[in-house]
């Protein structure tokens with residue numbers, strides 16, 4: 001598959017209203033991301049990592065500048081178009097998993113597919129594959145309360161990947177995990193990155209995540225201060 005740019009960010013500014021004034025969370029950010037990257041946004045708390053992920057994921061819009069994701073200009077999408085972009089092409093992994101407690105592991109992953117018109121056989125195959133990727137085939141009938149934190153995070157990864165999205169956005173995905181589970185999950189994501197050429201973008205403070213990145217983009221006070229290619233990243 002061709003490694004062309006799938007995300008282009010030009011002169012992005014994001015301001016939030018705070019009382020009667022405004023706070024500038026992102027200030028003139030320029031960044032191009034190619035298909036198949038395994039990229040981390042790093043930097044101190046409050047530097048703008050989550051804000052940037054949310055705009056790339058079309059959960060929020062730019063105040064100024066242009067953000068293009070898979071040829072869609074984020075600022076000009078209607079509500080319906082941005083839902084469609086997220087549904088079809090973007091997987092999200094949040095720090096807090098966001099699993100539905102009354103549903104089983106299987107149903108939590110299947111949930112991500114319910115808006116798509118798939119036959120029940122195709123849906124079953126997709127869910128089974130995704131749970132196999134993360135090594136949870138033996139837990140499909142369990143509910144989240146019966147799982148460890150690492151297992152919940154693996155369900156969240158399976159849910160984000162079940163649609164085989166082109167882009168996965170992961171905000172602090174290892175924040176609640178121990179070292180062993182973090183490495184296991186990162187290896188899973190890295191192999192999906194290689195097998196399916198899925199682009200992964202992380203927001204993270206975690207040194208363990210950084211070892212796996214192909215590219216590390218450092219933010220400070222809403223600006224990119226460093227953009228490094230990592231030569232010896234883990235697999």
Ligand SMILES: Nc1ncnc2c1ncn2[C@@H]1O[C@H](COP(=O)(O)OP(=O)(O)OP(=O)(O)O)[C@@H](O)[C@H]1O
Nearest residue numbers: 016017018023025044045046047048049050051052
């Ligand atoms: N909705 C909002 N309204 C006002 N200010 C906001 C809003 N969202 C974020 N901010 C501010 O923008 C700045 C960047 O926030 P952001 O959440 O992107 O930081 P972060 O780099 O993800 O930090 P952390 O590592 O703590 O998650 C912070 O100062 C935050 O307070």
Ligand SMILES: [Mg+2]
Nearest residue numbers: 049050051203
């Ligand atoms: Mg954050």
